[in-house]
Amino acid sequence: MKATRARDPAQPAAPADCVLTLNRGSSSLKFALFRRDQPPQRLLVGKFDRIGLPEGKLTVSDSHTHASEEHTVHLPEHASCVPGLLEVLERKGGIASIAAVGHRVVHGGARYREPQRVDAAMLKELRRVSPFDPDHLPAEIALIEVFLARHPHLPQIACFDTAFHRDLPRVAKLLPIPRRYEAQGVQRYGFHGLSYACLMEELERVGGRAVAQGRVILAHLGNGASLAAVRGGHCLDTTMAFTPTAGLVMSTRSGDLDPGLVSFLARTEGMTARKFHELVNTQSGLLGLSETSSDVRDLLQREDRDVRAAEALAVFCYQAKKWIGAYAAALGGLDTLVFAGGIGENAPVIRARICHGLEFLGLELDPARNKAGAPVITRDGSRATARVLHTDEEWQIAKSVVKCLATNFTTEPNQERKEITR
Numbered sequence: 001m002k003a004t005r006a007r008d009p010a011q012p013a014a015p016a017d018c019v020l021t022l023n024r025g026s027s028s029l030k031f032a033l034f035r036r037d038q039p040p041q042r043l044l045v046g047k048f049d050r051i052g053l054p055e056g057k058l059t060v061s062d063s064h065t066h067a068s069e070e071h072t073v074h075l076p077e078h079a080s081c082v083p084g085l086l087e088v089l090e091r092k093g094g095i096a097s098i099a100a101v102g103h104r105v106v107h108g109g110a111r112y113r114e115p116q117r118v119d120a121a122m123l124k125e126l127r128r129v130s131p132f133d134p135d136h137l138p139a140e141i142a143l144i145e146v147f148l149a150r151h152p153h154l155p156q157i158a159c160f161d162t163a164f165h166r167d168l169p170r171v172a173k174l175l176p177i178p179r180r181y182e183a184q185g186v187q188r189y190g191f192h193g194l195s196y197a198c199l200m201e202e203l204e205r206v207g208g209r210a211v212a213q214g215r216v217i218l219a220h221l222g223n224g225a226s227l228a229a230v231r232g233g234h235c236l237d238t239t240m241a242f243t244p245t246a247g248l249v250m251s252t253r254s255g256d257l258d259p260g261l262v263s264f265l266a267r268t269e270g271m272t273a274r275k276f277h278e279l280v281n282t283q284s285g286l287l288g289l290s291e292t293s294s295d296v297r298d299l300l301q302r303e304d305r306d307v308r309a310a311e312a313l314a315v316f317c318y319q320a321k322k323w324i325g326a327y328a329a330a331l332g333g334l335d336t337l338v339f340a341g342g343i344g345e346n347a348p349v350i351r352a353r354i355c356h357g358l359e360f361l362g363l364e365l366d367p368a369r370n371k372a373g374a375p376v377i378t379r380d381g382s383r384a385t386a387r388v389l390h391t392d393e394e395w396q397i398a399k400s401v402v403k404c405l406a407t408n409f410t411t412e413p414n415q416e417r418k419e420i421t422r
Helices: 078-090 120-128 137-150 193-207 260-269 273-282 285-290 296-302 307-331 341-346 348-355 367-372 393-405 414-421
Strands: 018-024 028-035 041-049 056-062 068-073 098-105 156-160 215-221 225-231 234-238 336-340 385-388
Touching: 018 137, 018 393, 028 078, 028 393, 041 078, 041 393, 056 078, 078 137, 098 137, 098 393, 120 137, 137 156, 156 393, 193 215, 193 225, 193 336, 193 385, 193 393, 215 307, 215 341, 225 307, 234 307, 260 273, 285 296, 285 307, 296 307, 307 348, 336 341, 341 348, 348 367, 348 385
Parallel strands: 018 098, 098 156, 215 336, 336 385
Antiparallel strands: 018 028, 028 041, 041 056, 056 068, 215 225, 225 234
């Protein structure tokens, strides 16, 4: 047997040797190109920003040379990013080098529980459940359809953010409203699933299987924020519910509210359902409380002189602490608390405020480790361990795509391909 030489990841990929990942935000589209290895090797990362706003921006960085570039581009909608993205890909071997495209799809409804190839039936079902998530699904579907129209033979893989929570216990999944709505798919779904799946794999890598199988609370704290309670590797509960608006207060989302506010604001202000949706998703949370910014960094700078900023941060930390306590009760105790996301990974003062008072759960924070953002931020001998882990949704998507490619895709009949690309 001949010895094989390891490939240089900086060299251009062979034909169909890459996977492309797409991760859509409300006004952004992150993309990454990975070599189709085990595990996938990142070649290129980029982001379209300020979509739908004047002077959109495209940034691209080579993961090996670290060379980067930035361009001003016109981006009226997410689908308008595709031509610019294809231009970027031409420098890395073109579309022929890509074996499949992996899409982060926020909502899979009740039917889709695993990453899988997009077909006509899936697109039909995603259109049907688009009212579940009008802020994400229509644009995600449009992006998939643009790729399918341009390259109908290129596999498109949908990776669902709800999949991590697919086996929630009934007691956590059921919403206390008339049963007929459950038949329509109204239930707790949970989100941030790609992040949580990545975190659990990373936790097992750094802590071992016994740690990952223990009583774990995952705190994905970023622009969107949620927590998940995991035991034996399975999710038992999560703060987001039927929509990503539920649970913890976020940058512009309200989190949990008294549902009586809907009728109150309708009576007193004539507020429509659409206006209420805008209120709780784009005008609330840290932005609504502070009246100045949705960014924790801004609020930390202002809190000494602006009581609104201080109160916004206090509400955020209090709610996170309250959810941790609730999930420790659901788990029967706490072994590991994981902080992740932009805030969770980069705001030691927020981590300290959340953990303060949780000593009764066995959490003893080490101030020096926490300030340094060490992988473990609790003291030696602490009964429960707090960790800071990096989450990587793009890498998780790439791994899912590579796994899907390892299975035998059946070629679609020509008729079905036409239906998909309509």
